[in-house]
Amino acid sequence: MDQRIAIKEALTAPTSSKITICGIIQKTLRETETITLVVNDGSTVTPILAKISTPQPKDHQYLSQGSTIQLHGQVNHDDSPSLDVNDYTIIGPADPHSFPLALETQSPDFLNRNPHLRIRTPNHALIARFRSSVVSALTNLFDSHRDGPFYQVHLPILTWTDCEGGAEVFAAPTQHSKRKDAEMNETFFGARRFLNVSAVFHAEAFVQGLDRTWTLAPCWRAERAETDRHLAEFWMLEVAVNYIETLDPLYQLIEEVIRGTVSRLQESVAGKEVLAQSGSGELLRRWEKLLHRKWQKITFAEATRLLEPVREAKGCISGCQSAGGAQQDLTEDEEKYLCDHFDSPVFLTHFPSEIRLFQAKQSVRSIDDLPPGIHIDPAQTTEAFDLLLPGIGEICSGGLREHRLDVLVDTMRKKRFLTGWSKERPPDRNAPADAQPYPYLHPGEDLRSLDWFADLRRWGTSPHGGFGIGFERLLHYLMGTDSLKDVISFPRYRGVCGC
Template sequence: MSSSFMPVAQRGLQRCLRLGGHGRVQQRFHSSAPSTSASPLSVAKLLATPADDGERHVYGFIRSIRKQKTRAFAAIGDGSSLEPLQALLTPAQAESLTTGAAVHLTGQWTASPAKATQPSELHVNAVDLIGASDAATYPLQKKFQTAEYLRTLPHLRARLPANALLLRLRSHAIAHLTTFFASREFTQTHPPILTSSDCEGAGEVFGISTAAESPSDASAEAAAPAGSAAVPFFRTPKYLTVSSQLHLEALAQAVGGVWTLSPTFRAERSDTARHLSEFYMLEAEATFVSSLDAVMDLAEDMVRSVTRGLNDSTIGEEVLRGQRREGEEEIDLEGRWRGILEGPWPRITYTQAIDTLVASGEVFEHVPVWGAGLQAEHERVLAREVGKGGPVFVTKYPADIKPFYMLPSSTSEAGGADRQTVDCFDLLLPDVCEVAGGSLQRRQQDILGGVLRHGSTVKYYVPKKNLWVGGGRESAYRRVAVGLSNIPYNIGLGGVQWKVNERGSTAQQREGYAIEDALCALRLAFSFSFTPYSAFCTV
């Protein structure tokens, strides 16, 4: 195994493995009994160890080095801690060391002087320079660097302490989510990334083709034989997934509750922090659920559980400490976490939300009216006025602005037959706005089949051949524009047929919800705006 893929604390052990003359691995051990004091430790573990003047080994990169006449101080980091380890060296030991160099240090773990910033420091006895760095050209320096500049360093920017913390925070959240769903007897699944369907209707899809099918430059075109036509790799058009919903619905019929956290792709031409071309989305699907409150309870329990785990963890402490160090106190993370963990989460209907917005006296760019979608400016006011520092659910949106498969409400909350609502919800957080959405879904095959019977209202974006929609088979067309007002214009008809066929084999009620971008942008209440963070999320 390459040393670059080994845990930092284990790389020293790799030095004991050598190839013999016949290609066999020869193992050489320094002692017959393991020595805890001499074992390599991560920077985080060493910083948590009280000073005892014992010998310690540490591997890492030099974040910064300060050379004086009689001694030198080096800040060592390995990504395991927001704070670096301070190493004390002699001028001779530090002579060849520069910022960015990879080193293996051996020394005594000693108590620091009273005025030092850390309680302990490493008094170095031996230095092993593993990888040298040119100080004149190494781009990551101990000074402010803009997000735009860091985007030009995709291979290095993850080394920044805040970005390394972000990676560890993602790992912590994923581990906690896995534990949460396992405790609820949900099965984790891995739906395909390449698919034939667009079940969200939330934006343009990315098409899949080989380089031969769509050469990107003149050299590729010149390499193709004259007069030759590329044979499509797939028999029907394929896309990068915009949602795993359809696959989860099918899998839920087999094992009950299912969930996934997988890459999602949206070809939205919007250069904002709220619209990413690629992100991770958590989606869950449950069976035999007849109450929207049960769906919201599950989403609430999940968010509370992850937030509690963060609040009680070392990772959470580092997030707060890093926020203060970067001067981002205007974002009250501790208050945001308290709002999630303490007190009930209000649940209001869409109609009540519109009434609240109208009565607020706020001047909006988009005037809130019944039947129109809620904008980000509306969601911020609702989270502030209704949530009072905590999350708030908005339920029962108008049927005309939601997908056709959502279950109609038993009684219209707005009153009147012209104001039909559906059993769905959005979860809003203060400052962050919408982080999750879910719904109950129709199970009547005859109603869903009616969508297909409105073929005369469909405008096809492909030639009208091979338009057969067979049982269980996804259709060959890329998008359709449907004249029915409650069917998103770009939901593929194949997805409709899938839902009809699926409900023809079972009549159980299902529900599902999704948290978009929950981990990439950390909008799930954990958002912190370190300067390097935004540079890390977008290439």
């Protein structure tokens, strides 16, 4: 028996070559004396035509869409690459009367709800190959970085810490059986635990010992948003770097990561296929813009001033505040406006402390300069940024991490992450550094599940920072797909978690 080769290789094999291929039948074309099968195996978007002149009568019904087949024959290049079949075996028959995956008729929603089948389509096989190529490019880039390797680390999926501080987590109680009526309990760990919202906290623990780390890991958020930009389960590329005191090394590293990945993709088989399948030069121009256009930087305050005419034209209230006076983040449309304005990727920097998480490093001022009371000064900014890409908006968030324990504790207090303080008479300042049972806490205050995170500062730390890139958002941008649901293997979003 000839050794099996991939259909990608069969398409370029010399005429008259004797080969063996395996694949899934995508379509059957029946003629008077021959049956032509359109077959693919996921190695390329281009199928091969397999011509069978003497099909066995018992196989007729299974020479149909969905069946898996092994074919032996000779390559023919008379018109287009094809295989003149000498012998074949139906490996896995599919019922032609009930096979659900009619490629010409099934909607994206049907495919998203049946991801165990959609990988059989040429487009989704290409997406999977492209995703693999991006991971390979990232691994190569981090391994060969000029400053020394970044070490890939594997971080926990179950956690006690809700790093987002909101009600967007999936709790992880246990049950003794899989019966629907089985009682859910929290006794396995002794208390409630959650599926990890982000790897950013645990990455800080690793960077204290390894200096430069990266991880690509799943995250879960129970957001109620029903958009093409949100998933309940997705992957994050998290990078952490030790011994940095400004944002410049992070800006440079992000550009290196994305530019280096795109450069490698241009030379990859999957990357070339994606560009060829796009049907126009728009996707190539998007890649070229990442590679060659100067990436702009603008502070949150500058962006707010730039957006004032846009907001006024829409009847929005002046400034970046809600009706109650609280600072508000930019909308998706405003992020896209900034990218269109500069016609390039944009680093949006120095977010107000009020709309950034407590671990973001506070800018400029020391804790003694902050006004008294539990509120956060609206003028206080952070050494934090987002990366916005044209047409999609935010794709990456990062910055310096607050390494000063006293400032961290005070910020946690102001953001209501501590328990035990009095809402009527909140403390104006931190307790002394030798406060018991924990430095800078007042009597009755508790760090709750974040004591280990504060310990990273208490027991010696250093200036450090990092960033997280939404992996599906990056793939969505580089492939020009309609939705994030297209680029993840098994999409989970509100109402859908089928298999």
